[in-house]
Amino acid sequence: MIKTRFAPSPTGYLHVGGLRTALYSYLFAKKNEGKFVLRIEDTDRERYVADGIANILKSLYWAGVIPDEGVQRKENGDIYQTGDCGGSYIQSERLEIYKKHIDELVEKGHAYYCFCTGERLEELRQFQQLNKLPTGYDRHCRDISIEEAKKRIAAGEKYVVRMKMPLTGETVFFDEVKGEVRIKNELVDDQVLLKSDGFPTYHLAVVVDDHYMGITHIIRGDEWISSVPKHINLYKMFGWEAPKMAHLPLLLNSDKSKLSKRQGDVSVEDYRKKGYLPEAMINFVVFLGWNPGDEREIFTLEELTKEFSLEKIGKSGAVFNLEKLDWYNSQYISKLNEKELVNLTVPFILSSGVMTEKQLSGKEEWLVKALNLEKGRVNTLVELAQSIGFLLQVPDYQKELLVWKKGSLEEVKKVLPELKELLNNFSVQEFESKNLQEKIGEWITEKGYSNGSVLWPMRVALSGMEKSPPPFEIAEVLGKEETVSRIELAIAKM
Numbered sequence: 016m017i018k019t020r021f022a023p024s025p026t027g028y029l030h031v032g033g034l035r036t037a038l039y040s041y042l043f044a045k046k047n048e049g050k051f052v053l054r055i056e057d058t059d060r061e062r063y064v065a066d067g068i069a070n071i072l073k074s075l076y077w078a079g080v081i082p083d084e085g086v087q088r089k090e091n092g093d094i095y096q097t098g099d100c101g102g103s104y105i106q107s108e109r110l111e112i113y114k115k116h117i118d119e120l121v122e123k124g125h126a127y128y129c130f131c132t133g134e135r136l137e138e139l140r141q142f143q144q145l146n147k148l149p150t151g152y153d154r155h156c157r158d159i160s161i162e163e164a165k166k167r168i169a170a171g172e173k174y175v176v177r178m179k180m181p182l183t184g185e186t187v188f189f190d191e192v193k194g195e196v197r198i199k200n201e202l203v204d205d206q207v208l209l210k211s212d213g214f215p216t217y218h219l220a221v222v223v224d225d226h227y228m229g230i231t232h233i234i235r236g237d238e239w240i241s242s243v244p245k246h247i248n249l250y251k252m253f254g255w256e257a258p259k260m261a262h263l264p265l266l267l268n269s270d271k272s273k274l275s276k277r278q279g280d281v282s283v284e285d286y287r288k289k290g291y292l293p294e295a296m297i298n299f300v301v302f303l304g305w306n307p308g309d310e311r312e313i314f315t316l317e318e319l320t321k322e323f324s325l326e327k328i329g330k331s332g333a334v335f336n337l338e339k340l341d342w343y344n345s346q347y348i349s350k351l352n353e354k355e356l357v358n359l360t361v362p363f364i365l366s367s368g369v370m371t372e373k374q375l376s377g378k379e380e381w382l383v384k385a386l387n388l389e390k391g392r393v394n395t396l397v398e399l400a401q402s403i404g405f406l407l408q409v410p411d412y413q414k415e416l417l418v419w420k421k422g423s424l425e426e427v428k429k430v431l432p433e434l435k436e437l438l439n440n441f442s443v444q445e446f447e448s449k450n451l452q453e454k455i456g457e458w459i460t461e462k463g464y465s466n467g468s469v470l471w472p473m474r475v476a477l478s479g480m481e482k483s484p485p486p487f488e489i490a491e492v493l494g495k496e497e498t499v500s501r502i503e504l505a506i507a508k509m
């Protein structure tokens with residue numbers, strides 16, 4: 016069975032790049048009726064963040080990228096695990112397993128104890144830099160015998176365990192995206208496998224875990240490809256078969272620089288908070304390095320599980336274009352049905368202070384109309400929430416705004432009172448967008464006015480803004496009383 020995994024380190028939040036790795040791994044597993052595993056790689060205790068695991072799970076579940084095995088999340092946020100990999104799927108709870116495997120490597124002569132102090136390593140690095148030599152460990156402790164090493168350990172000396180990279184030959188592997196990769200073994204460091212704090216390094220843990228968790232395909236970011244030679248050699252030392260691997264293209268800013276965590280917000284949670292929909296996020300993220308090979312752009316997660324393939328992943332960097340994300344989001348927002356629209360937007364209406372819970376109660380019908388009015392005009396749910404503010408209270412505006420580009424203040428002074436009369440004569444029931452459009456249209460023709468000279472000041476009087484939805488639609492949401500009173504306010508401004 017095909018098995019993929021996402022193996023984040025809980026150092027903060029889930030980043031967009033992480034979501035892409037998780038998504039591709041998820042899609043590849045689903046497409047092949049396999050399983051998608053979530054493992055937590057928390058052996059770097061210096062970078063550990065208390066809520067890290069919860070944050071990552073929350074974002075993954077929000078996006079719908081839900082693991083079948085490993086670390087999972089209940090509706091109430093509680094974390095649990097399923098699966099049988101001989102222990103936990105959280106690396107800090109698997110220390111015994113790593114220890115056993117490190118001992119095995121030492122016994123077989125594939126790894127050695129290293130007693131070099133931080134000071135010595137620092138001096139070495141400075142020497143290498145000064146002499147323009149490649150930096151790296153000089154394998155100083157590689158030939159210390161096990162007996163001597165054990166004596167030094169018993170005497171209380173601090174140590175790490177390093178792998179014995181072969182000193183000659185090449186490591187060759189095939190990457191599903193990049194093709195064949197070759198590297199001279201002498202260029203690869205004797206990687207630390209066990210740190211002095213008793214924790215394994217990523218390199219040891221990742222190999223042991225991918226093996227015991229039955230991972231068949233490793234899909235992850237490009238930055239890990241340089242570690243693969245170490246991993247391939249570890250697989251060989253253990254006598255295991257290495258999984259297939261696919262390394263995803265780098266994510267780039269629009270200026271083609273590497274997308275860094277510092278440049279703007281790149282955490283999935285930030286996008287959620289700004290009112291991006293998970294569907295838009297998924298659709299945007301899947302195109303960062305993959306495409307279906309034709310012109311189609313809109314895909315649901317389910318459709319993607321049928322379409323996705325590793326062959327269509329590109330080799331070159333994928334540009335992170337926020338305008339595209341906005342476009343996707345606006346597409347998905349405009350397709351929301353009334354119930355979704357209300358349920359999804361209310362939290363943003365409350366959090367941005369547009370309305371209080373009390374103001375909202377009993378106004379469900381009004382809210383649906385208001386949101387429908389704006390849903391085709393915004394990029395995010397935050398924008399949508401804020402966009403209805405003018406329906407509650409007309410923003411202050413200058414009287415000059417009432418003047419259409421081809422009109423004059425005099426004309427507005429004449430037209431608005433007449434328009435008010437007309438509106439006053441309609442019944443409350445007649446305040447329906449289509450009807451108003453028809454009747455006001457007829458009236459404009461009768462009077463011999465131009466559309467702009469009436470509809471521009473009407474729209475500004477109702478919205479207080481230079482840009483807004485059409486006046487008839489606003490009038491329907493405002494209702495007769497408020498519409499007339501806003502026209503009166505405009506008249507009073509002049």
Ligand code: GLU
Pocket residue numbers: 021022023024056221234235239
């Ligand atoms: N723990 C690594 C990370 O946070 C995972 C690397 C891998 O997938 O092997 O990116």
